[in-house]
Amino acid sequence: MRILAQPARRSDKTVEKHYQDTIASPVVFDQHADLLDAATLDALKQLFPDGTAPMWGVMPGKNGANLPEIRKMGPGSWVFFSGDKRLYLGGTVALTWRSPQLAARLWDTDGDGETWEYMYALSGTRGFDIPIEEVRDLLDWKPTRNIMRFQAFKDTEADLLQSLLTLEPAQTVQPEDEEAAAQQAIADYTGPLERSAERAHRGEQAHLKRALLPGPTGECALCGRTLPAAFLIAAHIKKRAACTDDEKRDLQNIAMLACLLGCDGLYERGFITVTEGGHLQVSPLAASSPAVAQHINDHLADRTTAWWTPEREQYFAWHRAHTFRSAPAP
Known part of the structure; x- marks a missing residue:
């Protein structure tokens, strides 16, 4: 399981507005069909039959600094939101796509005219309240280190975060194959x-x-x-x-x-x-x-x-x- 960190400090008024507009209040697909290509719209409707989903996005960053981490995100990845020295929300990435136009409509642009164009829809969101100190201790970070950018964790760090967040592995086998899956993990x-x-x-x-x-x-x-x-x-x-x-x-x-x-x-x-x-x-x-x-x-x-x-x-x-x-x- 790949786990992604999404910094989003809700004490920032802009972040809080974005959170309320597209996470707390899931986005209605049909209201933005004009800015969603046909394949993305069809995929969203198949994944979310009620026609709505929580959405978020990531900026490419200066000189594309975030792109290497963004490329690691895909359906089935797990993302947690952090800010104000706490982890507070998590969910599974259901779909990813790029749309500067839709991102600008939902979240506007920053002072440099950039927007959060690398978008993703979330399923199975859940809240929690975990101090950043627990992450520092778990991953052997320095006492002053914080989550300042969008980043992906894998291998041992992902396993450790999975244990901390009590994440269950994705169900990709039928019940009769569970023993074989456990043996393979061993x-x-x-x-x-x-x-x-x-x-x-x-x-x-x-x-x-x-x-x-x-x-x-x-x-x-x-x-x-x-x-x-x-x-x-x-x-x-x-x-x-x-x-x-x-x-x-x-x-x-x-x-x-x-x-x-x-x-x-x-x-x-x-x-x-x-x-x-x-x-x-x-x-x-x-x-x-x-x-x-x-x-x-x-x-x-x-x-x-x-x-x-x-x-x-x-x-x-x-x-x-x-x-x-x-x-x-x-």
């Missing part, structure tokens, strides 16, 4: 393990989640609840810090999906573990915290997980021996 991963400890961990997390979760929802390995992708993480069965490089690359077996509604924290802190065969075992120390005990009784007691396999047993065994809070010796 086989294809040859990325770096140790650019830095934190970036490596997050890079693996994105690849792990893509391998374990080929769709927009998934099942927690521990409580069995089916949840949206945003509430699931790829949790290491054996602590990552204790894994060898070969174990870190064993993406098929080293991790499981765990929910952020309690299960990941309980497993990480040793209040639950998985026995050989897949039965969930509860620490006797859980009873000392009524809230923890209640969550376990409601969602985890007497469960058996289908995520246990003989290949994963070595990792679950490590967790039982090194993380699980067993009863103290008499």
Whole structure:
């Protein structure tokens, strides 16, 4: 997945007007049919049967400075809008085209007579509120760096941003092919393990989640609840810090999906573990915290997980021996 950054500071009155005119209020195609070529108009109507879509555009920049990045944008790319030190909107690029005339009608021109002529229509827009500090930390940027121009991210940086924005991979396979797609994601991963400890961990997390979760929802390995992708993480069965490089690359077996509604924290802190065969075992120390005990009784007691396999047993065994809070010796 290619991810694009669209700077658009809404505290600027001009940007805010453009945002209200063509994002908050989607553009009606038929009102501008005179400036849309027949192929573009037909494609828009096929993609958006209701006849409207949010639209935005990018200037070519001085001496065409933005063109190399603009050429990287295409249908299926994911774009996020940023400004005032926050990421606030994202969506999928449904269609791209060039129209100085339509751009000038929608957004006028700047002081130099330029307009936002490299246009795109968005589908599946969603809002969020993410401080730029999180992006700096994620991508190992300098503390003062901001998103100042339209730019494309790919490879590891795109994977890291996908994880931060909880983006789901595009659905390009039928349900019966999902396992094959997951296996291919595992086989294809040859990325770096140790650019830095934190970036490596997050890079693996994105690849792990893509391998374990080929769709927009998934099942927690521990409580069995089916949840949206945003509430699931790829949790290491054996602590990552204790894994060898070969174990870190064993993406098929080293991790499981765990929910952020309690299960990941309980497993990480040793209040639950998985026995050989897949039965969930509860620490006797859980009873000392009524809230923890209640969550376990409601969602985890007497469960058996289908995520246990003989290949994963070595990792679950490590967790039982090194993380699980067993009863103290008499």
